[in-house]
Amino acid sequence: METADVALMADDLSKLPFAVGLSRASRRIIIQNLAVSLGVIALLIAASVTGAIALSGVVLLHEGSTIIVALNALRLLSFRLPEKTLAP
Numbered sequence: 232m233e234t235a236d237v238a239l240m241a242d243d244l245s246k247l248p249f250a251v252g253l254s255r256a257s258r259r260i261i262i263q264n265l266a267v268s269l270g271v272i273a274l275l276i277a278a279s280v281t282g283a284i285a286l287s288g289v290v291l292l293h294e295g296s297t298i299i300v301a302l303n304a305l306r307l308l309s310f311r312l313p314e315k316t317l318a319p
Contacts (some may be wrong), residue, residue: 251314260307264300272295 237250275293278284284292 248314253307253310256300256310257307264303267303268296268300 239247242295253294271293275284275289279286
């Protein structure tokens with residue numbers, strides 16, 4: 232189990248497509264969240280260094296971007312497989 236890519240904990244193979252779909256969706260959302268957070272941080276650093284935005288404003292915008300990233304990740308809770316992948 233330590234070296235396996237997938238470890239099945241039951242005999243029900245019908246849940247495998249859901250697990251694969253969820254992992255692919257998770258990867259997409261992780262990449263989106265990384266891009267958003269790193270992009271916002273880069274912009275806020277530039278704005279802070281140039282003095283375009285006060286430091287308190289930069290902190291508020293950073294916390295806002297953190298909330299956006301968390302809300303984006305919560306989309307995984309409503310993950311469902313598309314109907315076309317369920318058909319044989």
